[in-house]
Amino acid sequence: MASKDYYAILGVRRDASAKEIKQAYRRLARRYHPDVNPGDPTAEQKFKEISEAYAVLGNPESRRQYDRLGAQAFAGDTTSTRDPRGGFWGFRPGNLGDFFSGRGPFGEGLGHLLEELFRGGASRGQATASKGQDVEQTLDISFEEAVRGTTKEIHVARRGGSERLSVKIPPGVDTNSRVRLAGKGEAGKFGGPPGDLYIVIRVRPHPYFVRQGNDIHCEVPVTLAEALLGAKIEVPTLDGKITMTVPPGTQNGRVFRLRGKGVPYLKGDGRGDQYVTLRVVLPETLDERSRELIAEFERRNPLQPRAQMRW
Numbered sequence: 670m671a672s673k674d675y676y677a678i679l680g681v682r683r684d685a686s687a688k689e690i691k692q693a694y695r696r697l698a699r700r701y702h703p704d705v706n707p708g709d710p711t712a713e714q715k716f717k718e719i720s721e722a723y724a725v726l727g728n729p730e731s732r733r734q735y736d737r738l739g740a741q742a743f744a745g746d747t748t749s750t751r752d753p754r755g756g757f758w759g760f761r762p763g764n765l766g767d768f769f770s771g772r773g774p775f776g777e778g779l780g781h782l783l784e785e786l787f788r789g790g791a792s793r794g795q796a797t798a799s800k801g802q803d804v805e806q807t808l809d810i811s812f813e814e815a816v817r818g819t820t821k822e823i824h825v826a827r828r829g830g831s832e833r834l835s836v837k838i839p840p841g842v843d844t845n846s847r848v849r850l851a852g853k854g855e856a857g858k859f860g861g862p863p864g865d866l867y868i869v870i871r872v873r874p875h876p877y878f879v880r881q882g883n884d885i886h887c888e889v890p891v892t893l894a895e896a897l898l899g900a901k902i903e904v905p906t907l908d909g910k911i912t913m914t915v916p917p918g919t920q921n922g923r924v925f926r927l928r929g930k931g932v933p934y935l936k937g938d939g940r941g942d943q944y945v946t947l948r949v950v951l952p953e954t955l956d957e958r959s960r961e962l963i964a965e966f967e968r969r970n971p972l973q974p975r976a977q978m979r980w
Contacts, residue, residue: 673740675722683736687729694723707856708829801855801864805847808836808868812875815842816907816932825866827855836868841935843880846870877905883932883941890950891915904945906930913945921949 676683679693697719699705706712725731725740808821818840825832838848847867854864872880879886889904899917903910907930924946931941955963 673722675726675735675740678718678722679726681726687727690723690726694719694727704860705858706828798859798861799857800861801857803864803867804854805867805869807871808838809871809873810838810842811873812878812880813907814838815870815872816840818842823868825853829856834866838868838870839935841883841933842870842872843932844870844872846935878907880932883934885931885941885943886946887943888946888948890948891919893949893951895919896921896947896949906943907932915947919947921947923947 676685679690679697681689681693685693698716701712701716701719703709703713703716725735804825804827806823806825808823810819810821815838819838821836821838823834823836825834832853834850834853836848836850842848847869850866850868852863853866857863877887885907887905889902891900891902894900895902895915896919897917899919900915901912902915904913904927906927911927911930913925913927924944927943927945929940930943933940952959
């Protein structure tokens with residue numbers, strides 16, 4: 670105990686006034702109180718040290734004893750400090766019962782001061798109950814999960830511990846959508862409510878669907894014959910394959926609209942649409958007979974595609 674310097678623990682000079690000592694304790698208590706640092710053993714130990722220091726220096730009689738004899742004046746179960754009014758206080762650091770309760774010469778007590786410090790009005794500059802900090806966590810999901818909705822298990826790390834949670838993702842979310850879990854953030858301060866947990870969605874890209882708002886876009890390849898003669902082709906949608914009619918003479922790049930085949934609206938009923946762009950795919954090699962047939966086709970069907978261009 671002889672090595673303890675209560676003045677240094679509170680960060681004040683040895684000639685500090687009672688007001689300066691009390692102010693120093695208030696400042697440090699707000700910083701290291703266990704309610705502010707749940708699950709932090711270092712902060713808890715620091716709080717015990719500053720409370721012990723203030724228990725001695727915050728009382729004029731015990732401070733005078735400390736200034737004369739040092740911390741050893743309060744060490745051990747059998748070493749007591751004499752009350753000038755008679756009897757013994759029975760005080761020792763590590764057992765602050767009298768000081769916390771206000772019994773004996775300690776007046777209002779440390780417990781009273783802490784109650785004043787953490788429950789007092791904000792108008793006096795004292796800490797009041799406040800909501801805990803909100804927490805954000807990113808969650809990757811597939812394109813289909815974003816469209817249809819899903820339930821995911823996540824692991825949330827907070828100060829003082831961690832927790833596994835089940836998160837319901839509603840249909841229609843997109844990248845940067847935020848799902849709120851009320852009361853699952855950091856613990857509140859001084860009895861305040863906990864903060865909220867926000868799950869920030871990140872949607873992985875799809876191999877052939879592209880989302881724009883609540884609409885879906887995709888490209889579907891067709892053959893030259895299908896484009897020229899018309900056909901019924903299978904087209905992928907979020908609900909599975911459907912059959913779509915390609916009219917004869919369909920140009921490359923023509924866009925078809927499939928109503929109600931897009932993404933569900935997050936708010937309200939209904940869905941967006943799906944837009945299908947047809948891309949004519951040509952063979953990379955031709956045999957001699959095919960060349961002859963194409964040449965004959967061109968003679969039979971003359972076309973001037975660049976006739977309107979002027980340069």
